Amino acid sequence: MSKKKLFDPNPSGFIEHDHNNDGIDRRGFLKCMAWAGTGALCVIQGGVLKSYALGSQMGSGMKSHKRGEFSFVQISDSHMGFNKPANPDVIATLKAAVDKINALPEQPEFLLHTGDISHLSKPEEFDNVDQILKATNKEILFVPGEHDVLNDEGAMFRERYAKNSKGQGWYSFDKNGVHFVGLVNVMNLKAGGLGTLGPEQLEWLEGDVKHLKHSTPIVVFAHIPLWTVYPQWGWGTDDSAQALSYLKKFGSVTVLNGHIHQTMQKVEGNVTFHTAFSTAFPQPAPGAAEGPGPMKVPAEQLRSVLGITDVNYVQRRHALALVDSSLG
Amino acid sequence: MMRRKLFFRSLAAALPFALAAVLIMHPTRARSEDAKSAPTEVRVDNFTFGPDTLTVPVNSTVTWTNKDDVPHVIASNDGVFKSKALDTDDKYSYTFSKAGTYSYYCSIHPKMVGKIVVQ
């Protein structure tokens, strides 16, 4: 177990993301624990972090919103339609994720879903997810996972979730001064390779961020990790280095992915990489099993290895704070 | 781990019967390819193709069966054949009428690669 330290799926639940190069020392800016089984929520108030066990009495001060500050929630890998032993009821766990979101004291402004909405790209699977997520009353932005584009090169996905997107489904938007980029790396995959963005998308990305100020915080979200987590299992993206080269000039880049059904994070220079829990089933830590397939855990432990990611943006510090919370 | 090992063992025991059943169910194929005894089955299991290289005579029909809890897509590298997404226990067959080496992979898990050698 100890040799897997680098890839501990949930080492402490805390992620620090603060890599501005503006001379302000922010060490200790965010430190927050989320522990399996209970979960924790961290909120920034005037630069001071407060941590609350979920379900405990929340301080009233938490509800006040600082100007320019906002949060959003990332969910991932809901795999609607999956019914194998690793989770025979993915509807129930997605509903639990919705309950978790709705109970957040700082309500997120929107949700990001980083793909594998469905298990088999079936319309009724997408319908089920839409129906369940409706209960959040939030706008939801999606990028596809490989399970969402199985038999039609993503046509149904784009029709439902990315109507105004470019190419195979990529797009960008701005929110409260943060620039968000949704990328597609699950199509046109080459034999023996990893995830792929492709030249057309890379060219678009270069142009998309070219005229942004260096101080603009960037959030990139895509299904397969944009850093090499474990190539033996395909957990990486072949041309992600090219994409990241266009983001070098920015002081703060946050990369949010799913696909590997466990939380993991890495900070490299100005870039924080993070993968989210699945809401459906866990997968083994890299190399911890013969293959990356769904992992069965005792039923009473399932919800401790599923969850959501809450992302708080603090404008004054141009920083994003990521907090993973398990479903139970 | 335990579950998978047991599964492997029970499968190894069942395989000869499964093959016999296939032959019984396809009498015409069994007759027309009388001399053929080489297996033409590829198991897709635990994100690998078994065997990863399969050698068959010309006009063999190779059948892939997905034994994983997640879907896979069988696709030849140069577009000669491609399956729909195969859910658990779904099968895909392709008949190789020309000799040659056909490299293929799973188009959604491209680290999964295999080869059919037709001679």
Ligand SMILES: [Cu+2]
């Ligand atoms: Cu596959």
